[in-house]
Amino acid sequence: MxxxxxxxxxxxxxxxxxxxxLSHRARRRLDRHAxxxxxxxxxxxxxxxLVYTIQGLDGLAGVRAPATIFDRVRLAGAGGPAAAQNA
Amino acid sequence: xPPEETGAAEATExxxxxxxxxxxxxxxxxxxxxxxxxxxxxxxxLLGDRDEAADVAQEVMLRAWQGITRFQGRxxxxxxxxxxxxxxxxxxxxxxxxxxxSVPIGPQALDLPTSPAEDPARQAxxxxxxxxxxxALADLPPPLRTAIVxxxxxxxxxxxxxxxxxxxxxxxxxxxxxxxxxIRAAIGxxxxxxxxx
Numbered sequence: 135m136x137x138x139x140x141x142x143x144x145x146x147x148x149x150x151x152x153x154x155x156l157s158h159r160a161r162r163r164l165d166r167h168a169x170x171x172x173x174x175x176x177x178x179x180x181x182x183x184l185v186y187t188i189q190g191l192d193g194l195a196g197v198r199a200p201a202t203i204f205d206r207v208r209l210a211g212a213g214g215p216a217a218a219q220n221a
Numbered sequence: 222x223p224p225e226e227t228g229a230a231e232a233t234e235x236x237x238x239x240x241x242x243x244x245x246x247x248x249x250x251x252x253x254x255x256x257x258x259x260x261x262x263x264x265x266x267l268l269g270d271r272d273e274a275a276d277v278a279q280e281v282m283l284r285a286w287q288g289i290t291r292f293q294g295r296x297x298x299x300x301x302x303x304x305x306x307x308x309x310x311x312x313x314x315x316x317x318x319x320x321x322x323s324v325p326i327g328p329q330a331l332d333l334p335t336s337p338a339e340d341p342a343r344q345a346x347x348x349x350x351x352x353x354x355x356x357a358l359a360d361l362p363p364p365l366r367t368a369i370v371x372x373x374x375x376x377x378x379x380x381x382x383x384x385x386x387x388x389x390x391x392x393x394x395x396x397x398x399x400x401x402x403x404i405r406a407a408i409g410x411x412x413x414x415x416x417x418x
Contacts, residue, residue, distance in 0.1 A: 148405075149398040177405070180413035184405055187350060187413075188373040197265065199257035200275045204250050206283040211246050215289050 140167045144174045148181040234298060242290050249286055256299055257282075259375075260306050266370045267310040269359055277313050281306045296384055303385045307367055314363055350412065357407035365400035372397050 144167045150156050151164050168174040240248035260281065264274035284305050292301055358366055364386075371382035372393075383393035405413065 146402070149401040152401075153394070153398070155394060155398075176410045176414055180405055180410035181401065183413045184401060184408070185373060188354065188369065189376065197258065197262050199261035199278060202275065203257050203261070203278050204254075204282055206279045207246065207249065207286045210283060211249075211286050215242070215244060215249075215286055 141171060141174065144168060144171070145177060148174075148177050149185075151178065152181050152185050238289075238292070238294075238298060241286075242292070246286075249289065252298065253282055253285060253302060256302055260302060263303065263306055263370065263375065264310055266358075266374060267307070267363075267367060268313060273313060273317075277306075277309050281309050284309065300381060300384050303371075304387065307371075307385055311363055311367075350408075353408050353412065354404070357404040360407065361400055361403060365396050365403065368393060368396035369400040369404070373401075 140163065144164050147156060147160070147164060151161065156164065164174075164178075168178050234252060237248045237252040241252055257278075261274060261278050264277050264281075265271065268274050268277065281302070285302055288305075292298070296304075358369065361369070367386060368382070371377050371385060372379065375382075377385070379390050379393060379397075383390045386393060386396075388396075
């Protein structure tokens with residue numbers, strides 16, 4: 135396996151690394167390569183930041199479901215679920 | 222939640238489920254209503270449009286009500302409801318033949334206030350990144366967007382998320398990794414690494 139193989143393989147497995155989906159051996163392979171490769175080192179930091187940022191987004195935390203959410207159920211469901219299915 | 226409260230909640234849920242399956246619409250509303258806000262947020266994230274999400278949310282509840290006698294408890298009620306929501310969101314996207322205009326994952330996209338403690342420069346930087354993330358998420362094909370929304374945004378476990386989507390965990394992980402790689406490519410390493418500090 136040459137450096138080019140290692141580079142392409144590392145680029146494809148950055149998310150696996152962050153997710154903890156790599157075996158110990160595969161993790162060491164990526165660690166070793168990223169230590170010497172500027173692109174992969176930056177890629178790893180970027181992938182960590184991406185996951186961290188997405189996980190930290192809570193902009194919808196205060197959003198409430200509309201009060202109309204059961205309107206169709208009420209319209210269809212007077213006779214129970216079976217009747218609603220046949221409606 | 223302490224164990225005794227978890228047990229009580231499960232008992233309540235089981236009781237409501239039994240009553241709903243027997244045709245008690247009030248019990249169904251109580252049972253499903255406890256997940257309504259989360260479900261609506263999920264639809265907003267998948268569809269990116271408030272009116273459409275509200276419409277699909279009504280459809281999800283109707284489908285759940287129609288199918289509740291077939292729910293056998295092999296998964297949690299929440300997982301079952303979420304699965305219906307993902308299917309309905311995909312159906313809506315396919316029917317309308319378009320991608321969501323934006324995925325409102327940040328406060329700016331929904332006109333929600335940002336934290337006053339955040340300094341303005343940082344706020345602007347984060348706002349830009351959120352907008353870029355929203356665009357990148359919106360551009361993903363629906364299966365990849367669903368994977369990243371369920372796992373990274375909603376914070377569900379891989380097992381739960383895979384169950385909701387109806388695929389094996391390995392297949393789900395593959396979608397998640399693809400989604401992250403595509404978002405990374407769309408936003409660029411420099412912007413992400415800067416935001417990460």
